[in-house]
Amino acid sequence: MSQTKTKSEVDHQYLDMDLLRFTTAGSVDDGKSTLIGRLLYDSKSIFEDQWDAIETSSQNQGDEEVNLALLTDGLRAEREQGITIDVAYRYFATPKRKFIIADTPGHIEYTRNMVTGASTADLAIILIDARKGVLTQSKRHSFLSSLLQIPHLVVAVNKMDLVDYSEERFNEIVSDFQDFSDKLEVDDITYIPISALYGDNVVNKQENMPWYQGSTLLHHLEHVKRESRLNLVDFRFPVQYVVRPNQDFRGFAGRVASGTIRPGEQVTVLPSEQSTTVERVVNPDGDLEEARAGDSIVLTTTDEVDISRGSMVVRKNNVPTGARSLEAALCWMNQESMELNKTYLLMQNSRTVQATLSEIFYKINIDTMHRETADRLQLNEIGRVKIDTAETLYFDPYKLNNSTGSFILIDPDSYVTVAAGMIRAASSSAREMETDIQKPDKQSRPVSPDVTWEPWNIPREAREKRNGHKSALVWLTGISGAGKSTIAKMLEQRLWEQGKQTVLLDGDQIRHGLCGDLGFSEQDRSENIRRVGEVARLFFEHGNIVLCTFVSPYREDRQKVFERFPENRFIEVHVHCETETAQKRDPKGLYEKAKQGEIKGLTGYDAPYEEPSGKHIRVETDQKRPEEIVDQLVEELKPYLS
Amino acid sequence: MMKRNSHLKQLEDESIYLMREVAAQFDRPVLLFSGGKDSIVMVHLAEKAFYPARIPFPLMHIDTGHNFPETIEFRDNLVERTGARLIVGSVEESIKQGRVKEETGPEASRNALQTVTLLDTLREHQVDCALGGGRRDEEKARAKERFFSHRDTYGQWDPKNQRPELWSLYNGLKRPGEHFRAFPISNWTEMDIWQYIAAEQIPIPGLYFAHKRRVFNRRGIWLADTDHINRYPDETIEEKVVRFRTIGDSTCTGAVLSEASSLEDIIAEVAAARVTERGNRHDDKRSEAAMEDRKRVGYF
Numbered sequence: 014m015s016q017t018k019t020k021s022e023v024d025h026q027y028l029d030m031d032l033l034r035f036t037t038a039g040s041v042d043d044g045k046s047t048l049i050g051r052l053l054y055d056s057k058s059i060f061e062d063q064w065d066a067i068e069t070s071s072q073n074q075g076d077e078e079v080n081l082a083l084l085t086d087g088l089r090a091e092r093e094q095g096i097t098i099d100v101a102y103r104y105f106a107t108p109k110r111k112f113i114i115a116d117t118p119g120h121i122e123y124t125r126n127m128v129t130g131a132s133t134a135d136l137a138i139i140l141i142d143a144r145k146g147v148l149t150q151s152k153r154h155s156f157l158s159s160l161l162q163i164p165h166l167v168v169a170v171n172k173m174d175l176v177d178y179s180e181e182r183f184n185e186i187v188s189d190f191q192d193f194s195d196k197l198e199v200d201d202i203t204y205i206p207i208s209a210l211y212g213d214n215v216v217n218k219q220e221n222m223p224w225y226q227g228s229t230l231l232h233h234l235e236h237v238k239r240e241s242r243l244n245l246v247d248f249r250f251p252v253q254y255v256v257r258p259n260q261d262f263r264g265f266a267g268r269v270a271s272g273t274i275r276p277g278e279q280v281t282v283l284p285s286e287q288s289t290t291v292e293r294v295v296n297p298d299g300d301l302e303e304a305r306a307g308d309s310i311v312l313t314t315t316d317e318v319d320i321s322r323g324s325m326v327v328r329k330n331n332v333p334t335g336a337r338s339l340e341a342a343l344c345w346m347n348q349e350s351m352e353l354n355k356t357y358l359l360m361q362n363s364r365t366v367q368a369t370l371s372e373i374f375y376k377i378n379i380d381t382m383h384r385e386t387a388d389r390l391q392l393n394e395i396g397r398v399k400i401d402t403a404e405t406l407y408f409d410p411y412k413l414n415n416s417t418g419s420f421i422l423i424d425p426d427s428y429v430t431v432a433a434g435m436i437r438a439a440s441s442s443a444r445e446m447e448t449d450i451q452k453p454d455k456q457s458r459p460v461s462p463d464v465t466w467e468p469w470n471i472p473r474e475a476r477e478k479r480n481g482h483k484s485a486l487v488w489l490t491g492i493s494g495a496g497k498s499t500i501a502k503m504l505e506q507r508l509w510e511q512g513k514q515t516v517l518l519d520g521d522q523i524r525h526g527l528c529g530d531l532g533f534s535e536q537d538r539s540e541n542i543r544r545v546g547e548v549a550r551l552f553f554e555h556g557n558i559v560l561c562t563f564v565s566p567y568r569e570d571r572q573k574v575f576e577r578f579p580e581n582r583f584i585e586v587h588v589h590c591e592t593e594t595a596q597k598r599d600p601k602g603l604y605e606k607a608k609q610g611e612i613k614g615l616t617g618y619d620a621p622y623e624e625p626s627g628k629h630i631r632v633e634t635d636q637k638r639p640e641e642i643v644d645q646l647v648e649e650l651k652p653y654l655s
Numbered sequence: 656m657m658k659r660n661s662h663l664k665q666l667e668d669e670s671i672y673l674m675r676e677v678a679a680q681f682d683r684p685v686l687l688f689s690g691g692k693d694s695i696v697m698v699h700l701a702e703k704a705f706y707p708a709r710i711p712f713p714l715m716h717i718d719t720g721h722n723f724p725e726t727i728e729f730r731d732n733l734v735e736r737t738g739a740r741l742i743v744g745s746v747e748e749s750i751k752q753g754r755v756k757e758e759t760g761p762e763a764s765r766n767a768l769q770t771v772t773l774l775d776t777l778r779e780h781q782v783d784c785a786l787g788g789g790r791r792d793e794e795k796a797r798a799k800e801r802f803f804s805h806r807d808t809y810g811q812w813d814p815k816n817q818r819p820e821l822w823s824l825y826n827g828l829k830r831p832g833e834h835f836r837a838f839p840i841s842n843w844t845e846m847d848i849w850q851y852i853a854a855e856q857i858p859i860p861g862l863y864f865a866h867k868r869r870v871f872n873r874r875g876i877w878l879a880d881t882d883h884i885n886r887y888p889d890e891t892i893e894e895k896v897v898r899f900r901t902i903g904d905s906t907c908t909g910a911v912l913s914e915a916s917s918l919e920d921i922i923a924e925v926a927a928a929r930v931t932e933r934g935n936r937h938d939d940k941r942s943e944a945a946m947e948d949r950k951r952v953g954y955f
C-alpha cells in the first residue's frame with residue numbers, strides 16, 4: 014500500500030467497513046485449519062514474523078511446505094498433544110468488512126464448543142471433505158447451527174483437488190445435503206466447491222472449476238446480509254447499570270437487546286410494571302434521536318420509577334412473556350451431569366434468578382436428530398426441559414429474540430457455567446399453544462331426543478354422606494387472561510389435598526371434544542355454556558365440587574346454568590382484572606392474534622363481556638396474589654366442606 | 656464520527672457493554688493502565704460507558720521505573736482530565752522490599768518482575784476484577800482468552816478451566832479469593848485501535864509518531880538509548896527517525912523506522928505492515944511460547 018493516501022481516502026476506506034462474525038465447523042482433517050490459514054494468507058492478513066514462526070515449526074515437524082494450518086494453532090499444551098480443545102477467535106479484514114472467526118474444533122467437547130461459537134455467529138461454514146461426502150458429523154454441525162438459529166449456512170466442499178475437481182461429485186454432495194437440510198430451520202444455504210490447500214474458490218477463482226459459476230467463499234462472506242440475527246421490532250432494554258453522577262441525573266445504562274426507541278415514547282418497566290416516558294437517549298457526543306438493537310446507551314425517563322440492574326424497559330404495548338415456568342432447549346456443558354430438581358442460578362440478560370430444573374421431556378440424539386427418553390443430561394447433550402424460576406422471568410421465544418430468549422445456568426456452589434438454554438415458551442402455555450382452540454364455526458346444533466328422565470341410581474345425598482362433604486358448583490367467569498384457570502387449578506389442588514371430590518371443567522378442554530363443533534358466535538357461545546351446564550350438573554349429582562372456568566360473557570347464559578342447580582349450591586365468581594393487564598398477560602396469544610386480525614369476536618377485545626349483577630364474589634387478580642384469592646374462596650366454600 | 660453500522664461502532668458497543676458488566680458485577684474493579692494506546696482507548700471507552708458520571712473505578716499503573724518520561728506525563732494529564740483515581744504499583748518498591756530480584760547485564764529487564772508487583776498491588780487493594788487492554792489478535796495464545804478470564808487465588812490462569820461464554824452473558828460469580836481479568840477490547844485488532852483513535856480523535860503520546868531518537872540495534876530490533884539499559888560493546892548509538900508501535904517498559908520496547916507523523920500515516924503504515932506489533936517486543940522473542948508462560952503466572 015502506498016503511504017501517500019489522503020486523509021479522506023483513508024477515512025473512507027475504514028468508515029465503510031462493517032463486521033461479520035462467523036463460525037467454522039468440520040470433522041478432524043476436513044481441512045478447517047488449512048482453510049482459515051488460506052483465508053488469512055490470501056487476504057494478506059499474515060505478518061512476516063508469524064510466517065517465519067510457522068515456517069520454523071513446519072520445518073521442525075518435517076513438513077515440506079509451510080503448513081498453513083499452523084497459523085491458527087493455539088496453546089502449547091495442545092500443540093504438544095497435537096489437538097485443539099476450545100473456541101479460538103481469529104480476525105481478518107478486507108476493505109469491505111472486518112471478520113471475526115469463531116474457530117471450533119471438531120472433536121472432543123465438540124457440542125459445547127460449537128454451541129458457544131455459534132451463539133454469536135451471523136454465518137456458519139460447514140466443511141465437507143469431497144471424498145467423504147455428507148457424514149454424520151456434517152449433519153451434527155448443521156443441526157447445531159439451526160438450533161442456535163444462525164441465519165446463513167455455507168457448505169464448503171473441500172479437497173476438490175482430490176476428486177479431480179469433479180462437478181458430478183460436487184452436485185452429488187449438494188443433493189445429499191439438501192435431502193437432509195430440508196428438516197432444518199435454515200433459510201439460506203450456499204454451496205461452494207473449494208480446495209483450501211491450493212486456494213481454489215477461497216479468495217481467488219482460479220481455473221480448475223470453470224463449471225462453477227457462483228462466488229468465491231470470501232466474496233460471499235463479504236456480501237452476505239449482516240444483522241439477520243437482530244430483532245428490530247420488539248424493543249427490549251435490559252438495564253445493566255444505573256448512572257448517577259449527582260442528585261439531578263439518573264440514567265439507565267444498557268445495550269438495546271432488540272427493537273428501537275426514541276425520546277418521547279411510552280415505556281413500561283419490568284418487573285414493577287410501572288409506566289413512564291423516555292426523556293433522553295444520552296450520548297457523550299450529544300443526545301441521540303433514536304437507539305436501536307445493539308447500541309450501548311444511557312436512557313433517562315420523565316418520571317422517577319423503580320429501575321435497577323435486572324430491570325427491563327419495554328414498549329408499553331409490546332411486552333415480553335412473564336412467567337415462572339418455562340420450556341427450553343438446554344445444552345449441557347459441564348463434566349458434572351445435570352441434576353433434576355437441583356437449584357441452579359439462571360442468568361438472562363442482566364438478571365440472575367434461582368431456577369430449578371423440574372422436568373426433562375427428552376434428549377436429542379444429535380447424530381440422528383431423534384428424541385430419546387432421558388432422566389438427565391450429560392456433558393455435550395442437548396434436551397428439552399422445564400425450568401421453574403423463583404421470580405418471574407421476562408423473555409421472548411429464542412426464535413423471535415436471540416437475546417431475551419437465551420440464558421445460561423450456573424452451578425450455585427462452584428459458580429461454573431454448566432449449561433446454555435434457548436427458551437421455547439412459558440411452560441403451561443407451551444402446551445395450550447400447540448392445540449389451536451379456534452375451530453370452524455359450524456351450525457350443527459345437536460337436537461335433544463325425546464326421552465323420559467330416570468331418577469339417579471344412587472341419590473346425591475348418599476354420595477355426599479360417603480364423601481364427607483357436599484356437592485357444589487363454583488363458576489368462574491371473566492375475560493381471557495383474567496386468571497380464571499390459574500385460580501381454579503390452585504383451588505382444586507387445595508381441595509384435593511383436603512381429600513375432597515372435585516372436577517375441573519376448563520373452557521379449552523370442553524371445546525376440544527364435547528363442544529368441538531362450536532365456534533364463537535353469540536349463538537354458539539350460548540350453546541357451549543348450556544352443554545357445560547349439563548355436564549356440570551351430572552358431576553354435581555355424583556357428589557363432586559365442580560369447578561368451571563369459562564369466559565361465559567353473557568349474563569343470561571350463566572343464569573340458565575344456575576337454574577339447573579339447587580338454591581345455595583352454586584357460587585358465581587367474577588375473576589376480574591383490567592383489560593390492559595389481561596392483554597399484557599395474553600397467556601394464549603389470543604389478544605395478539607386479535608390485534609393481527611387473525612381472530613374476531615374476542616371477549617375483552619372486540620366482543621362484550623357482561624359482568625355479573627346478582628349475588629356473586631368478585632376477585633381482582635391484578636390487586637391480589639392468587640394464593641390470597643384461593644384462601645378467600647376456600648373460606649366461601651366452608652359451608653359445603655363438612 | 657463513526658457510522659452506525661461500522662465495525663468500529665459495533666466494537667465500541669460491545670466494549671462498553673463489557674465495561675458496564677464489570678462495574679455492575681464486581682465490588683472492587685480497577686482498569687490496568689500501561690500508558691500504551693490500548694489502555695488509552697480503554698480509558699476513552701470507560702469514559703463513554705459511564706458518561707455523564709466519572710469512571711467508577713480507579714486506574715492502576717504498574718510502574719517499572721523504566722518508563723519513558725512521556726508516558727508518565729501523559730498518564731498524569733489523563734488522570735487529571737478524567738478525574739479518575741490513580742493507583743501506582745512500583746516495581747522499584749518491590750525490589751527494595753526484596754519481593755523480586757533485579758536482573759543484571761545488558762538483557763536485564765524489569766518486564767518479568769512486573770508480575771509480582773502487579774499481583775501484590777491487586778491484593779493490597781483487594782481488587783476482584785482487573786480490566787486489561789489485551790487483544791486476541793496479539794498472539795496465538797490469546798486467541799482463546801475469554802472476555803471474563805477466571806483466575807485462581809494465585810492469579811493463575813488455567814486454560815482448561817475457563818467458563819464458556821455464550822451470547823453476551825458473562826458469568827463473573829466467584830468464590831472468596833478468586834478474581835477475574837476482563838478484556839473488553841478482545842475483539843479489536845491493532846488496525847481497529849488506530850482507526851478508532853483517528854475516528855474519535857483520541858489524544859495519544861508523541862512516542863507513537865515519527866520523531867528523532869538515539870537508538871541502537873539489537874538482533875534486528877531498535878531499542879532506545881536510556882539510562883536503564885546497558886549495551887553490548889558492539890552496539891552503537893545512532894540517531895534515527897522512529898516511532899513506537901507499542902509502549903511499555905523502555906528496556907524492551909522496540910521502535911520502528913518510520914516517517915509516519917500523523918494518524919493517517921500510521922493507519923496507512925499499519926495497513927501495509929508486514930510484522931506484528933509484538934514482533935518488536937524484545938521479550939516475546941525469548942521463546943516461542945513466551946507469552947503463554949507469562950500468562951499462566953498472571954501477566955497479561
Ligand SMILES: Nc1nc2c(ncn2[C@@H]2O[C@H](COP(=O)(O)OP(=O)(O)O)[C@@H](O)[C@H]2O)c(=O)[nH]1
Nearest residue numbers: 041042043044045046047082171172208209210
Ligand atoms: N489435497 C487437499 N488436502 C487438503 C485440503 N485442505 C486440507 N488438506 C489437508 O488435510 C489435512 C488436514 O487439514 P487440517 O487443516 O489440519 O484439518 P482440520 O483438522 O480440519 O483443521 C492436512 O494434511 C491438509 O494439508 C485440500 O483442499 N486439498
